[in-house]
Amino acid sequence: MAIFTAAMEPGVDAGAKQVSPERYKRMERRFVLFLVLSFAILLGYSALMQRLNPPKPQQQAAARKEREQPSAKKPKAEIPVEKPRDKPAPEIKAAIEPEPEQPEQWVTLGSADHKDPFRMLVTLTTKGAALARIELNDPRYCDIDERYGYLGHLASMSDHEGNGCLVRFVGRGTPAAEAGLKPGDVLKAIDASPVSGPKSLEAVLRGTRPGQKVQLSIVRDGKPSTLTAKLRRRPLDVVRPEGDDPLSMLLTLQRFDDLRIDHQEKEEEKEDAAAAENNGRKDAIRPRHEAVSRELDGLKLRTANWRLVESDQLYATFSRKLPEMGLEITKTYRLIVVPEQSMADKNYPAYHLEFEVEIRNIGNQSHEVAYRLDGPNGLPTEGKWYAYKVSRNWGGSGLRDFIISFDGGTPGMINATAVADGDVPPPWPDESLSFIGVDAQYFSAVLIPHRKNRAEAWFEELTPICVGKVDPKQKNWANTSCRLTSVPTTLEPNGPPLRHIMKLFAGPKRPSLLANKEYRLDELVYYGWPIFAAVAVPLTKLLHVLYAVTFNYGLAIILLTVLIRGCMFPLSRKQVIGAQKMQQLQPEIKKIQEQHKKNPEARTKAQQELFRKHNYNPLSGCLPIFIQMPVFIGLYRALMVDIELRDAPLLSNAIRWCSNLAAPDMLFDWSGFMPAWVNDGQGIFGLGPYFNLLPILTIVLFIAQQKMFMPPPTDEQSAMQQKIMQYMMIFMGLLFFKVASGLCIYFIASSLWGLGERQFLPKAAPVAAAAETRAQAKAHARQTAAKTKKS
Incomplete structure (x- = not known):
């Protein structure tokens, strides 16, 4: 900064004003200290003035009270904030009759049956003339979190618990409507489980499953009756009531x-x-x-x-x-x-x-x-x-x-x-x-x-x-x-x-x-930035084509992996051969390092000359990784964005495990014995309420590949690097634990392909054996030269 200042002064030679590095550093530290102290003084002054001159609480309370309790001289509907300038205060229209009090009513539009000519079932209420719920009736769009049996929404969750659940509305096309349930009925029990209200009804339904037939014990017009309902999978609510929050479209x-x-x-x-x-x-x-x-x-x-x-x-x-x-x-x-x-x-x-x-x-x-x-x-x-x-x-x-x-x-x-x-x-x-x-x-x-x-x-x-x-x-x-x-x-x-x-x-x-x-x-x-979309969109379309052939997105992802790894086979073979050649060159590289310990430039030139002599490119092994990176990014974005991959199962939706390729596989629920900070899924250690199997298999295969492809360490430094890589795999396991199961399937298929591919490639000679062969060759040459001299 001092140099810059001197150079900008008119009539002053910048070379004459050159400042020593030590003095320059001291001036920089002083300038930074000046900025910090100035900022601290400003903050301190502001805080001090706020404490010395605070707003008076009595004035605040009086103003709030005046707003909340308007003067009797003012009309009821007037807010005493701004005085009217051009118009008088609004007058009461006594000639218009007031609206009589209306009871709350519920109205449904459309149908929950995808065979009807609608795409949704809509529930409305007269309270605020609000929109309460929109349920999609397409079987492809079901609730992926709640997988218990669906009877249909029958009442507001704010209704009191009592002697049964009063049915306020029945949406067309729901299992309740198909069973014959009507508004005004009182639902007493489902099978042998008593129902006391809306919350009790939901608790009972949580113990059921889609496809199950249940007996509905009801009271209609004071007479008991029994209906049979076949439960379905719960449709997705695009709009729904949420606790005590206000409804939509108020x-x-x-x-x-x-x-x-x-x-x-x-x-x-x-x-x-x-x-x-x-x-x-x-x-x-x-x-x-x-x-x-x-x-x-x-x-x-x-x-x-x-x-x-x-x-x-x-x-x-x-x-x-x-x-x-x-x-x-x-x-x-x-x-x-x-x-x-x-x-x-x-x-x-x-x-x-x-x-x-x-x-x-x-x-x-x-x-x-x-x-x-x-x-x-x-x-x-x-x-x-x-x-x-x-x-x-x-x-x-x-x-x-x-x-x-x-x-x-x-x-x-x-x-x-x-x-x-x-x-x-x-x-x-x-x-x-x-x-x-x-x-x-x-x-x-x-x-x-x-x-x-x-x-x-x-x-x-x-x-x-x-x-x-x-x-x-x-x-x-x-x-x-x-x-x-x-x-x-x-x-x-x-x-x-x-x-x-x-x-x-x-x-x-x-x-x-x-x-x-x-x-x-x-x-x-x-899909994100154009560079990501340029990869993700074609990859998504390719997955759709493969799905049209296999009728299963899990198989489509496996086929995608086979196509990519098959096209990359020449590069993979070149990568393995390069790794073998690098393994054979290790003794020569170590020798060069010992000869040029104090001259990095000479060491680098010697290594480059060695690689050129043996036709080896160190960067060739990275090429397959760079080619697979766009595929990884594109598939990851596709799983996050493409609606067709949502709720797409690997095997069947009838089982929980791997029923959604855009979500973790969820082998079993461990929330009952895991701490809350694990179950909530927040942060790197928030693993979620389910144990996931596929990420574990992915990391195990990564480690197996690492041991198979990585050459044995030739010195302490390479041994330490390999040990660090093993610990990094544990860290990757934490990062991968909540990854979509579809992405894990890609990695598993790719790793298995790599392990199988390795069996068809030539094996490398051990480093020690290679080094020994060259030493023996040199000794043999010396012996031959000695015999020739004697003769």
């Missing part, structure tokens, strides 16, 4: 004239930040989970029961009147029917709902209105102890990440951990929004605006949200969703309503399906 008013939710939120965030600074906290202020469900005072659009206007198997319409505001809000869900001629087309675009929201002014004054809509949540967290999702950014990915795209461009992603921490950018404006939603590993649930003019702006703000409480240890699979805030719109009395229609896609990330012009979601399938 809506409320963001703005009504001068009343706005975000004003109150900002004030509370300021107070929270001030309180955090007062307490000496340095971490970011995270949004409280209660704030997600906040509404304008007096509104209960998210929690009250809406009126079910009409419904059938294809659609359901919910309505809620707001007499105090002179508004009526309507939400409609419509399911897509698959034409009979397209039933066999797995790419027919029927994996979505049409969602329509309409706000109408039924009063006698104009109002400026904006709504706030929360998107889908509760996406699957399958394989959370081993799953790894390809990330679109350097921050890694979660199991349920926020995703957004504008104008058909490359999507932006915010991982679940960042959303859980509140580490998100400012809200996006609506600039030709293409889609927004949540992206899981193999499935997605996104909202697609259905508008004629793509340039038309519907939304003022688009942002990710975290639904419900966040477990600090489980941020990676936090329940993520999206929030859409509409642009404020002025509604005239009995004038045209505010109406928006969106498609809610909830289905598999199959490229041919996503590329359909109905969706244009092909960007959801992401």
